[in-house]
Amino acid sequence: MSLTTGNALKAYVESLGLNIKAYRDRAPEDTKLVSLSGVSQPYVTIRERLALIPDGLEDGQATTAMEPVELNLWQQWLSDDRKTVLENPVYADTLANKLHGARINPIGTKTVYGVRVTNGGLRVADRDKNEVRHIFSLDVHRQI
Amino acid sequence: MSWSVDTSDFLGSLKSELQDMSRLAVEDQRKRAHRIANDMKANAPRDPSNPDLPESIGVEEGKDSRGKPYFDVGNSDPDAFYQEFGTRFQDGHPFARSAVAKESR
Numbered sequence: 001m002s003l004t005t006g007n008a009l010k011a012y013v014e015s016l017g018l019n020i021k022a023y024r025d026r027a028p029e030d031t032k033l034v035s036l037s038g039v040s041q042p043y044v045t046i047r048e049r050l051a052l053i054p055d056g057l058e059d060g061q062a063t064t065a066m067e068p069v070e071l072n073l074w075q076q077w078l079s080d081d082r083k084t085v086l087e088n089p090v091y092a093d094t095l096a097n098k099l100h101g102a103r104i105n106p107i108g109t110k111t112v113y114g115v116r117v118t119n120g121g122l123r124v125a126d127r128d129k130n131e132v133r134h135i136f137s138l139d140v141h142r143q144i
Numbered sequence: 145m146s147w148s149v150d151t152s153d154f155l156g157s158l159k160s161e162l163q164d165m166s167r168l169a170v171e172d173q174r175k176r177a178h179r180i181a182n183d184m185k186a187n188a189p190r191d192p193s194n195p196d197l198p199e200s201i202g203v204e205e206g207k208d209s210r211g212k213p214y215f216d217v218g219n220s221d222p223d224a225f226y227q228e229f230g231t232r233f234q235d236g237h238p239f240a241r242s243a244v245a246k247e248s249r
Contacts, residue, residue, distance in 0.1 A: 029233060047230075050238045051245035068245050074232055124229075135229060137241075 001106055005067055005140055006048040008105040008112065013044050013071075016098050018091060020044055020073075033076035033131060040086040042075040044095075054144060064113070065144045071099070073134040077125055092134040096120035099138060110143035170213050176247055177203045177215035183243035184217070189227050197221050217244075 002008035006024035013022040021027075022044040035041055047070040054062035073095060076086045100117040119137035126133070181203050188198040200221035208214055230236025 026230075026233065026235065047236065047238070051242040053245055053248065066245075068241060070229070070236075070238070070241075072229075129232075131232065133232075 001108065002104075003108055004048060005069060005107055005112075005142070006046040008107055009046050009048075009069065009071065009115075009138075009140075010044075012099075012102060012104045013046075013095070016094070018094060020091065022046060024048070027074075033074060034080070034086065038079060040076055040088065042073060042088070042091055045072045045074065046070070047072075052144065063143060065142060067140040067142060068118075069138045069140055071095070071136040071138055073121070073136070075132045077127075077130050077132045080130075082130075087132045092121045092123070095134075095136065099136065104140075107142060112143075113141040115140055173213070173215055174203075174205070177217050180217045180243045180247050183246060184219075184239050187237075187239040187242060189237040189239065191227070194221070194223050194227075197224060197227060200224065 002011055004024065010022040010024060013020060020042055023031075024046055026045050027043055031043065033041055033043075048067070050068040050070060053066045053068075055064045055066070058064075073092055075088065075091065078084065079086055096117055099115055100120070102115040104112050104115060106112060116139040117136060118139055119135070121134035121136050124133045124135065125131075181201050184201045185198045188201065191197065197219070200219040201217075202219070204216040204218070206214055206216070224240075226234075227237050228240050229238075
């Protein structure tokens with residue numbers, strides 16, 4: 001069981017077998033995108049609750065809602081010597097595919113009905129920082 | 145015996161009503177665009193290094209290539225993207241998407 005939407009998504013992303021770590025909000029300061037031996041180490045950050053939009057009232061109560069969430073995939077773009085592309089486009093495609101329609105853990109005792117990918121990965125490449133970021137917009141449909 | 149129905153009044157009124165409905169729909173969209181922009185301004189970060197961000201938010205009105213009206217809510221500040229989405233080690237401040245989400249229902 002996860003207590004937050006971010007943790008429920010973290011558990012789901014880390015269960016996909018992509019060998020990608022996920023963090024709620026942001027990664028620890030010392031997190032590197034490449035190991036000492038030069039192997040790419042992409043990771044995901046999840047920013048939950050950009051809003052919480054209750055669905056219509058049922059029996060006088062709001063019971064379900066849509067929660068927009070931002071999920072970021074971070075990768076180093078090129079190797080440190082800038083001769084090899086380290087970015088792996090498969091990660092972004094796989095995340096979009098696996099997240100769309102996903103059933104994730106309940107949030108506390110609240111059921112999550114499903115995740116919908118509304119934007120499957122805006123790609124932002126930062127040449128100066130040598131990093132590539134894919135920004136996913138998700139709608140999490142859940143009980144409140 | 146023959147019947148004839150004069151529909152000219154009805155069709156004239158229908159045309160006028162449709163124009164009125166179209167005008168109301170456009171006005172509704174205009175109000176919605178301004179509500180989003182006002183919400184964005186209210187929630188935009190007040191960063192001392194970039195105090196102009198809230199004032200850069202506005203609504204642009206125009207007509208598309210088919211002559212249909214549109215309302216474009218946005219801002220002219222290049223820093224706004226990083227304020228909205230953050231960076232790897234700097235938290236974002238999602239003032240735009242929350243405003244749009246509120247109007248999506």
